[in-house]
Amino acid sequence: MKKNTLVVMGNGPSLKSIDFDLLGKFDTFGLNSAYRAYGRLNWWPTYHGCFDFVVTDSHRDNFADLTLKNNPIKRFFYLEKLSNSKRLQKITLFRTGYAWNSSESDFKKFSDGGNSGVNACQIGVCLGYKKIILVGVDCNYKEMIDGAKQVKDGNKKYLEMSKTPNKNSNYWFDDYQQKGDKFNLPQENKFHRPAWDKLAVRSKNNGIDIVNCSPGTTLKCFRLSRLEDEA
Numbered sequence: 286m287k288k289n290t291l292v293v294m295g296n297g298p299s300l301k302s303i304d305f306d307l308l309g310k311f312d313t314f315g316l317n318s319a320y321r322a323y324g325r326l327n328w329w330p331t332y333h334g335c336f337d338f339v340v341t342d343s344h345r346d347n348f349a350d351l352t353l354k355n356n357p358i359k360r361f362f363y364l365e366k367l368s369n370s371k372r373l374q375k376i377t378l379f380r381t382g383y384a385w386n387s388s389e390s391d392f393k394k395f396s397d398g399g400n401s402g403v404n405a406c407q408i409g410v411c412l413g414y415k416k417i418i419l420v421g422v423d424c425n426y427k428e429m430i431d432g433a434k435q436v437k438d439g440n441k442k443y444l445e446m447s448k449t450p451n452k453n454s455n456y457w458f459d460d461y462q463q464k465g466d467k468f469n470l471p472q473e474n475k476f477h478r479p480a481w482d483k484l485a486v487r488s489k490n491n492g493i494d495i496v497n498c499s500p501g502t503t504l505k506c507f508r509l510s511r512l513e514d515e516a
Contacts, residue, residue, distance in 0.1 A: 287311050291414040293405045297423030299500045300457035303512060310516050314405045318461050320351055334362035336404040339443045341365060343467040362408055385487055386411050399480030406484060416494040418515055424478060424504040426471035427454050443467050482506045
C-alpha cells in the first residue's frame with residue numbers, strides 16, 4: 286500500500302480504462318454519483334465525498350444510507366450532517382477566496398477549491414497525503430446531455446434529468462445520472478479548468494506532488510503519467 290499516496294477518482298469516461306485491481310494498491314477517493322457503481326463492481330473506495338450543494342440535495346437519502354450501511358468505506362465527506370455515522374465528516378465550505386487547506390481543523394472552515402475533484406485533493410492534503418494521483422479527470426464535458434432539462438426554482442437554476450440516458454458521454458458509466466437527478470451545468474471553462482490550474486500552482490508551492498493518470502485527458506497543468514508507472 287502506498288501510504289502517502291491518494292488516488293482521487295474523477296468520473297470522466299477515461300475511468301473505464303483504469304485497472305481497478307491497481308487501485309487496490311492505494312487509498313482512493315470516490316465522488317458524487319459514483320456510489321451507484323460500487324456495489325455492482327464489488328469495489329469500494331477508501332473515502333467518498335460530495336462538495337456540490339445541488340448534488341448533495343439530490344442524493345441526500347442515498348448518501349445518508351451509504352454512511353449507515355455495512356461497507357468498506359472508511360470516511361465520508363459531505364456538506365451536511367446527513368446521518369449520525371461516526372464515519373461522516375461535515376465539510377463547511379467558505380467561498381472567501383482560495384486559501385490552502387492543510388489540516389483536519391480546516392474542515393470547519395474549508396476554502397472552496399471550485400469543484401469536487403479539487404476539494405477532494407485538498408481533503409487528501411488535510412489527511413496528510415503527500416502525493417495525489419488523478420484518474421478519470423478528463424475535462425471534456427458536454428454541457429447539455431440527452432435527457433437534461435433546465436430548471437428555475439426561485440433564484441436557483443440547475444439541470445434535472447427527465448430520463449435516464451442510454452448513453453452518457455460525460456461519465457464512466459451510462460446511468461451515472463438517472464431520472465430525477467439534479468445537478469449543475471458543468472461550465473468547464475468557469476469551474477473546472479481554472480480550479481485545476483490554481484491547484485497545480487498551489488500544490489507545487491506546498492510540496493504536494495499531483496500527477497494526472499487519466500488516459501486522454503485534456504488537462505495539462507499536472508505531470509502526465511500512467512497509473513501502472515506510479516504503482
